[in-house]
Amino acid sequence: MTKGLKNWNEFPWKDMNRVLSEMNEMFGEYSPLNYALQGMRSNQEFPLVNMWSNEDQVVLTAELPGIQPEEIGINVLEDTIFIQGERKNPVVEQDKEKKITYHRQERASGKFKRGFQLPFRVETDKVTAKYENGILKIALPRSEKEKPKQIKVSIS
Amino acid sequence: MTNEMAKKNPAQEIERTHTTPVFNPSVDIYEKENELVFVVDMPGVTEKDVNIQFENWILTITGHVEPKPLEGHRLFYGEYKEGDYRRSFSIPEEIDVEKIEASVKNGVVSIVLPKSPKPQARKIPVKIS
Numbered sequence: 039m040t041k042g043l044k045n046w047n048e049f050p051w052k053d054m055n056r057v058l059s060e061m062n063e064m065f066g067e068y069s070p071l072n073y074a075l076q077g078m079r080s081n082q083e084f085p086l087v088n089m090w091s092n093e094d095q096v097v098l099t100a101e102l103p104g105i106q107p108e109e110i111g112i113n114v115l116e117d118t119i120f121i122q123g124e125r126k127n128p129v130v131e132q133d134k135e136k137k138i139t140y141h142r143q144e145r146a147s148g149k150f151k152r153g154f155q156l157p158f159r160v161e162t163d164k165v166t167a168k169y170e171n172g173i174l175k176i177a178l179p180r181s182e183k184e185k186p187k188q189i190k191v192s193i194s
Numbered sequence: 195m196t197n198e199m200a201k202k203n204p205a206q207e208i209e210r211t212h213t214t215p216v217f218n219p220s221v222d223i224y225e226k227e228n229e230l231v232f233v234v235d236m237p238g239v240t241e242k243d244v245n246i247q248f249e250n251w252i253l254t255i256t257g258h259v260e261p262k263p264l265e266g267h268r269l270f271y272g273e274y275k276e277g278d279y280r281r282s283f284s285i286p287e288e289i290d291v292e293k294i295e296a297s298v299k300n301g302v303v304s305i306v307l308p309k310s311p312k313p314q315a316r317k318i319p320v321k322i323s
């Protein structure tokens with residue numbers, strides 16, 4: 039399972055990823071790692087992100103409820119991705135004149151930006167993104183140049 | 195009143211039979227002259243996955259998300275888990291239960307609870323016997 043990652047060991051963080059995913063496989067869904075990740079829900083990072091991979095691509099999913107798709111900006115450069123945008127508070131916009139009393143305001147609004155390093159360079163032209171039910175899903179295909187090639191040995 | 199009762203009857207808490215996580219969604223609650231509005235973040239939820247119940251002055255909002263691992267892929271970095279959402283609120287205002295409206299858009303559930311008209315002060319004539 040982790041064999042495929044061996045090619046990616048250019049940076050130490052990738053080793054960390056491998057260790058974490060091995061832990062994940064050893065302990066399953068209820069590992070301390072996953073509890074730690076669950077705890078992260080309470081911190082202020084926005085949006086929260088998951089990343090999936092196989093030999094050909096990385097798929098990034100982000101929890102971005104209540105955004106207009108056109109407000110989301112995605113920038114990919116080599117092996118780095120940035121997601122940015124703004125979550126507006128529609129109430130403030132619509133009802134400036136009317137009297138509103140807030141009893142609770144837990145939903146964050148305002149500008150956000152997050153960046154991630156990917157395990158490989160990306161074929162920038164082929165990146166696709168979809169926004170559905172408040173979940174942003176970005177497919178980042180691995181650059182053809184970086185895919186492992188099989189070299190045939192010819193007999194002379 | 196409702197709050198106190200809830201505290202004294204913990205046995206009423208519904209126990210779950212399966213192990214998918216349940217999350218506390220973030221919520222905004224605001225009040226206008228004629229209505230009370232709830233805005234709840236439930237990423238991944240569609241209108242058919244949302245259940246809203248109003249009973250004994252308690253509003254319960256539930257959203258169901260079936261965790262879907264990406265086929266043929268492996269999660270190598272995770273910040274959030276998928277699962278259900280649930281939150282309950284006690285509603286102190288008089289609410290016109292028949293006119294509660296809810297909608298879902300881009301993973302956000304909005305619920306509007308119209309206030310019922312305040313009962314008019316009624317002067318009770320006292321007869322002289």
